[in-house]
Amino acid sequence: xxxxxxxxxxxxxxxxxxxxxxxxxxxxxxxQTVVFHNRPVVLATASVAGPKEGxxxxxxxxxxxxxxxxxxxxxxxxxxxxxxxxxxxxxxKKANLKTQEVDYLLAGDLLNQLIASNLAAREISIPxxxxxxxxxxxxxxxxxxAVLVDGRYGKYALAAASSHHDSAERxxxxxxxxxxxxxxxxxxxxxxxxxxxxxxxGEGPVITCATVGTVVDxxxxxxxxxxxxxxxxAAETIWQHFQDTGxxxxxYDLIATGDLASVGKGIALDLLKKSGFHLGRNYTDCGVxxxxxxxxxxxxxxxxxxxxxxxxxxxMKELAEGRIQRLLLVATGALxxxxxxxxxxxxxxxxxxxxxxxxxxxKGGAGIG
Amino acid sequence: MVDFLLAFAVGGAICVAAQLVLDLTKLTPAHIMVxxxxxxxxxxxxxxxxxxxKIGGAGATVxxxxxxHALVQGMLEDVRQFxxxxxxxxxxxxxxxxxxxxxxxxxxxxxxxxxxx
Amino acid sequence: MVKASNxxxxxxxxxxxxxxxxxxxxRNLVLAFLVGGAITTxxxxxxxxxxxxxxxxxxxxxxxxxxMIFLGALLTGLGVYDKIGKFAGMGSAxxxxxxxxxxxxxxxxxxxxxxVLGVGARMFQVAGPVIVYGVxxxxxxxxxxxxxxxx
Numbered sequence: 017x018x019x020x021x022x023x024x025x026x027x028x029x030x031x032x033x034x035x036x037x038x039x040x041x042x043x044x045x046x047x048q049t050v051v052f053h054n055r056p057v058v059l060a061t062a063s064v065a066g067p068k069e070g071x072x073x074x075x076x077x078x079x080x081x082x083x084x085x086x087x088x089x090x091x092x093x094x095x096x097x098x099x100x101x102x103x104x105x106x107x108x109k110k111a112n113l114k115t116q117e118v119d120y121l122l123a124g125d126l127l128n129q130l131i132a133s134n135l136a137a138r139e140i141s142i143p144x145x146x147x148x149x150x151x152x153x154x155x156x157x158x159x160x161x162a163v164l165v166d167g168r169y170g171k172y173a174l175a176a177a178s179s180h181h182d183s184a185e186r187x188x189x190x191x192x193x194x195x196x197x198x199x200x201x202x203x204x205x206x207x208x209x210x211x212x213x214x215x216x217x218g219e220g221p222v223i224t225c226a227t228v229g230t231v232v233d234x235x236x237x238x239x240x241x242x243x244x245x246x247x248x249x250a251a252e253t254i255w256q257h258f259q260d261t262g263x264x265x266x267x268y269d270l271i272a273t274g275d276l277a278s279v280g281k282g283i284a285l286d287l288l289k290k291s292g293f294h295l296g297r298n299y300t301d302c303g304v305x306x307x308x309x310x311x312x313x314x315x316x317x318x319x320x321x322x323x324x325x326x327x328x329x330x331x332m333k334e335l336a337e338g339r340i341q342r343l344l345l346v347a348t349g350a351l352x353x354x355x356x357x358x359x360x361x362x363x364x365x366x367x368x369x370x371x372x373x374x375x376x377x378x379k380g381g382a383g384i385g
Numbered sequence: 386m387v388d389f390l391l392a393f394a395v396g397g398a399i400c401v402a403a404q405l406v407l408d409l410t411k412l413t414p415a416h417i418m419v420x421x422x423x424x425x426x427x428x429x430x431x432x433x434x435x436x437x438x439k440i441g442g443a444g445a446t447v448x449x450x451x452x453x454h455a456l457v458q459g460m461l462e463d464v465r466q467f468x469x470x471x472x473x474x475x476x477x478x479x480x481x482x483x484x485x486x487x488x489x490x491x492x493x494x495x496x497x498x499x500x501x502x
Numbered sequence: 503m504v505k506a507s508n509x510x511x512x513x514x515x516x517x518x519x520x521x522x523x524x525x526x527x528x529r530n531l532v533l534a535f536l537v538g539g540a541i542t543t544x545x546x547x548x549x550x551x552x553x554x555x556x557x558x559x560x561x562x563x564x565x566x567x568x569x570m571i572f573l574g575a576l577l578t579g580l581g582v583y584d585k586i587g588k589f590a591g592m593g594s595a596x597x598x599x600x601x602x603x604x605x606x607x608x609x610x611x612x613x614x615x616x617x618v619l620g621v622g623a624r625m626f627q628v629a630g631p632v633i634v635y636g637v638x639x640x641x642x643x644x645x646x647x648x649x650x651x652x653x
Binding site for chain 3: 090091186190191192193194195196197198199200201232233234235241244248278279282283286287312315
């Protein structure tokens with residue numbers, strides 16, 4: 017088992033990773049996990065949500081809830097870019113910074129050529145790296161932001177992701193006015209954007225480590241059943257995270273996958289149980305939290321915005337108020353394109369795990385390693 | 386009154402058949418629309434769709450199977466009148482009103498409305 | 503694991519059976535019957551009107567199709583047809599009003615890409631295949647019909 021050897025170290029210099037240092041100077045442990053010894057801080061987060069999301073169970077946690085899905089813009093794509101731009105600007109503002117002080121903007125969305133992020137980045141003058149990780153973008157962005165700040169390549173990095181129900185529908189499925197029935201496994205793309213400002217120091221929870229996922233393809237092809245396709249990727253990354261860090265499920269107050277929704281959530285739990293990890297009440301999925309079942313969303317929520325607004329809106333407040341001390345955010349992405357599934361290709365999926373912990377919890381040393 | 390009931394029953398039954406295909410196979414609605422147009426053409430060629438129209442009226446002509454039926458009957462009619470060239474003129478002649486109104490009204494609606502999402 | 507082996511895929515399919523919610527087939531069929539039936543009944547009313555104006559039942563089918571297409575197009579423009587389709591399934595997709603919906607919805611959606619390459623080009627995203635396969639299959643059927651039964 018890859019993770020075993022890592023538990024035996026001599027100098028408990030860091031809370032995480034008592035591993036031989038080697039080439040990466042202890043920054044990389046196990047097979048796929050990076051450790052942030054300088055503890056980059058999530059200084060502030062911001063979330064902007066659409067009207068349907070605002071009416072959902074987490075509605076009161078979002079910073080801004082839009083009254084309609086176009087809010088004066090001419091196209092869904094521009095509307096999505098606005099969501100991202102507003103979330104990014106608000107996160108910077110909440111951290112009492114100016115955009116000029118932020119070293120990097122790491123953002124992504126679901127649209128072709130990342131057009132929502134590109135249009136948003138055009139309005140924000142922060143050096144920009146566009147990311148595509150489908151709905152796993154939020155944890156991909158958080159990981160890279162932490163890498164940049166932890167590596168002292170800059171003081172502040174802004175991680176953000178967005179999705180918009182209508183821009184996603186017209187690109188991946190059908191025009192929004194087409195009268196199609198949705199099967200019970202279908203998921204509803206979240207209209208919303210979340211942003212997190214990661215800084216080298218300050219108040220706020222810290223990012224301690226992250227596990228970068230591999231692409232997992234279980235051979236499913238149905239774009240109306242993405243939870244089932246993504247569940248193995250989520251389980252794989254969570255398993256690898258435990259192997260690499262030596263942590264156990266109970267070390268986390270909450271493990272939240274991105275958008276497996278009600279179908280994929282159960283599958284992921286079963287898969288992890290089979291490999292010996294019993295996740296219980298401390299496991300949830302952002303895809304089942306955004307909407308109420310009465311909102312006619314079938315299996316639940318999806319989209320880059322799903323884990324982005326749940327993390328930036330709800331989970332960060334839970335951390336701030338101490339109801340969660342240690343969170344593992346495992347955003348999940350289905351890396352398909354309309355071209356790939358029309359050509360009969362199965363759906364490649366990915367998940368990245370990021371551990372976000374209250375500084376108290378890290379200093380207290382919960383006996384990791 | 387009987388004609389309304391028959392239209393309801395026949396139209397409903399054809400839609401139920403299509404719904405069964407949707408629920409029991411992995412075909413998308415677009416595939417099923419294509420399938421049923423072709424099915425209508427085949428049944429029409431077998432000489433069975435005409436009687437169904439007599440029974441069901443609009444119940445048989447309004448679903449897309451009726452579109453396939455109209456195409457086949459148009460072709461056969463034109464072949465009778467103009468010979469083999471009728472194969473190429475009859476189909477669209479018989480469905481011209483449907484296709485033209487779809488284009489015209491589609492364009493009109495695109496001018497008048499925006500998608501609501 | 504990068505790409506799953508066949509054995510893994512099969513094992514996964516078994517796991518899926520436990521978790522995949524079944525489609526509410528009975529409910530879907532009832533709704534498809536009721537809504538499909540209702541739409542064709544309205545069609546019958548339109549047909550009867552044209553017959554009362556002196557058209558033969560056969561000739562009346564053509565203007566009926568035109569009126570139904572207008573209704574489907576209007577309900578799509580008003581943003582109603584997608585809501586009907588959500589619960590009626592093929593009950594609203596299969597009647598010719600659904601054909602109109604499949605033309606108007608991309609026309610509206612891609613208006614933002616312009617009236618030529620948006621509206622004009624995308625209008626037949628779903629209706630195009632219907633016409634293509636309708637024409638090709640009818641041609642094959644007609645040829646066979648002529649070969650077997652004569653003109």
